[in-house]
Amino acid sequence: MTLMENNKMQNITQKGKGLAFLIHEDRLLLMADGASLRLPLVGELPAPATGRWFANHLRMDCFVCPIPKEFPLPDAARLLTLRQLFDLIDDHLYILAGRAVQILNWDLSHQYCGCCATPMEEKKGEIAKICPSCNAISYPRLSPAVIMTVERDDEILLGRSPHFPKEMYSTLAGFVEPGETLEQAVQREIREEVNVEVEDVRYFGSQPWPFPHSLMVGFTTRYAGGDIIPDPGEIEDARWFHRDALPKLPSRISIARKLIDNFLARTLPN
Numbered sequence: 001m002t003l004m005e006n007n008k009m010q011n012i013t014q015k016g017k018g019l020a021f022l023i024h025e026d027r028l029l030l031m032a033d034g035a036s037l038r039l040p041l042v043g044e045l046p047a048p049a050t051g052r053w054f055a056n057h058l059r060m061d062c063f064v065c066p067i068p069k070e071f072p073l074p075d076a077a078r079l080l081t082l083r084q085l086f087d088l089i090d091d092h093l094y095i096l097a098g099r100a101v102q103i104l105n106w107d108l109s110h111q112y113c114g115c116c117a118t119p120m121e122e123k124k125g126e127i128a129k130i131c132p133s134c135n136a137i138s139y140p141r142l143s144p145a146v147i148m149t150v151e152r153d154d155e156i157l158l159g160r161s162p163h164f165p166k167e168m169y170s171t172l173a174g175f176v177e178p179g180e181t182l183e184q185a186v187q188r189e190i191r192e193e194v195n196v197e198v199e200d201v202r203y204f205g206s207q208p209w210p211f212p213h214s215l216m217v218g219f220t221t222r223y224a225g226g227d228i229i230p231d232p233g234e235i236e237d238a239r240w241f242h243r244d245a246l247p248k249l250p251s252r253i254s255i256a257r258k259l260i261d262n263f264l265a266r267t268l269p270n
């Protein structure tokens with residue numbers, strides 16, 4: 001029995017409060033409302049489903065469930081991936097959607113114990129599963145990644161990877177490895193990706209990044225030495241950009257862009 005079946009059965013035909021995150025494969029169902037998109041409310045769509053409620057930073061009731069292929073979609077329904085949604089809904093709803101998708105993916109992909117293959121059971125009081133046979137515990141997986149500016153007076157070092165949209169540059173980023181601090185990960189990634197040394201590594205902020213389960217941790221750093229040599233496997237091009245001559249940048253919702261905007265604000269000429 002899956003975690004969702006273990007949970008109290010919910011019938012979304014019952015009128016209730018809260019937002020419904022209905023997920024078909026990797027796509028989320030939204031309702032077109034004129035020119036804008038919104039999340040359906042629990043009870044709005046005429047089909048029963050099982051799923052789970054989850055808490056969130058907005059203290060709104062949220063319900064997530066998978067929807068089957070044959071689910072009858074109303075005309076106003078749109079199925080969109082999280083990436084397609086990026087600029088289309090409010091930041092706080094986007095973060096909730098990422099949380100919903102990650103919880104559901106974890107639930108569906110961790111139905112059996114990784115140690116002894118026994119079906120997992122829900123662990124009460126938290127988002128976790130426990131094996132009734134060997135007591136192994138599973139939490140939703142999170143993969144921390146660091147993302148950072150490299151600053152040199154009025155210039156910022158930006159790079160582009162081969163899969164970026166044409167002409168777009170962004171801050172460098174990479175996954176944290178076992179056994180290193182976030183600060184060490186920042187310095188290692190910059191060294192590996194562009195052969196540059198940095199100092200003065202300072203925490204900036206963080207952003208959940210549900211592709212598929214990262215947490216981006218942002219830092220600012222100051223250039224300390226080295227000539228740019230891009231790592232050919234990861235970085236197609238990297239260069240210094242003056243604050244007044246920046247290339248095409250990532251979306252405003254991304255922490256990469258917030259880091260760059262923060263650099264611009266701090267280097268405003270008097």
Ligand SMILES: [Zn+2]
Nearest residue numbers: 113116131134
């Ligand atoms: Zn087990």
